[in-house]
Amino acid sequence: MYRGQSGQWSWLLHRVTGLGVLLFLLIHIVDITLIGFGPTIYNDSLAVFSTPVVRVISLALIASVLYHAFNGLRIILIDFWPSGYKYQRQMFYGVLALSVLSFLPMAFYVVAPIFGSCPQGNCPGLM
Amino acid sequence: MATQSSAGTSVTTYGATARPARGSTAWETFSWYFFRVSGVGLIFLAIIHLLLMHVFNDVSATGYNFIVQRYENPFWRVYDLLLLTLALFHGLNGLRIVCDDYIRTRGVRLAVVSVLFLTALTFWLMGSMTIITFQPGHTISQTLLGLLGR
Numbered sequence: 001m002y003r004g005q006s007g008q009w010s011w012l013l014h015r016v017t018g019l020g021v022l023l024f025l026l027i028h029i030v031d032i033t034l035i036g037f038g039p040t041i042y043n044d045s046l047a048v049f050s051t052p053v054v055r056v057i058s059l060a061l062i063a064s065v066l067y068h069a070f071n072g073l074r075i076i077l078i079d080f081w082p083s084g085y086k087y088q089r090q091m092f093y094g095v096l097a098l099s100v101l102s103f104l105p106m107a108f109y110v111v112a113p114i115f116g117s118c119p120q121g122n123c124p125g126l127m
Numbered sequence: 128m129a130t131q132s133s134a135g136t137s138v139t140t141y142g143a144t145a146r147p148a149r150g151s152t153a154w155e156t157f158s159w160y161f162f163r164v165s166g167v168g169l170i171f172l173a174i175i176h177l178l179l180m181h182v183f184n185d186v187s188a189t190g191y192n193f194i195v196q197r198y199e200n201p202f203w204r205v206y207d208l209l210l211l212t213l214a215l216f217h218g219l220n221g222l223r224i225v226c227d228d229y230i231r232t233r234g235v236r237l238a239v240v241s242v243l244f245l246t247a248l249t250f251w252l253m254g255s256m257t258i259i260t261f262q263p264g265h266t267i268s269q270t271l272l273g274l275l276g277r
Contacts, residue, residue: 015225022218026246029211029254036257036267039191050187062181065173072166079163109182123185 010092014071017064024061052114059110063103070095158220165213172210195263204258211254219247 031049035042048054074091078084084091113123151159180189197203223243230236260270 015221018218018221019225021214022222025214025218026250029215029250033253033257035191035194035261036270038266042194043190046187046190050185055186058181058186062177065177069166069170069174073170076163076166106177106182109185113185113187118185120183120185120188122188124187124190 007088007092010071010074010088010095013067014075017068020064021061021068050113055110055114059107062106062110063099066102066106067095067099070098161220162217165217168209169213169217172206173214176210194261198261198263204261207258208255211258212251215247215251215254219243 031045034045049058071092074088074095077091078088109119112119180186184193223240226239226243227236230239257267260267260274262270265273
């Protein structure tokens, strides 16, 4: 279960994605605080998040949140479901599959405006 | 915290045990359950938040006017306050456990955990003040002056 096997990778990924999401959360609290300084300053900071570079970076955020969420559920199942530990490896593969499957459509929406398309129907950043 | 002593060395195993191990302090037991309970809440709160801000609306459409409309309904202030609180304390408690894993010196560990606690408090105050006091067309200073009767 450990030492180079699924247990170690799921643990390492959980840790790294958790730290990454925390870093973003601290940045996000700062940029949200800017709304108390009026529309100009706030909308300027939002424009940063609409740039192609930050869109690509936010893909890492979305992937991290999804993996951390699904693997967290796996940890809870191992803790509270008496035979959960027997299926930890299968559940790890399930977590990876679920993360990739839910990530792809979300990534499409985030990246599309870079290429001038707006599946959301409302992308003022494009104009 | 589960402490196993063998040959004079102690090994701490925080997250690695299913169920907080026997002999854990009340605080570590609380921390263990807090991760799981806040985690389940955050799965919904964070993923719905991502869908709203990146899929149903493009990030470029979530500017000042979007927030004005959104915060007309107090539901979203409560939602954001809950998301902020659970995510921040779940995340910084996670960082505390990472620090406990790698910092071997007791004094340094205490200093780092104290800094983490102050960071949590500062960021929570910043975030919650913004969510609670936001008034369309007013800066936070104007809102605070109004509250103080000026």
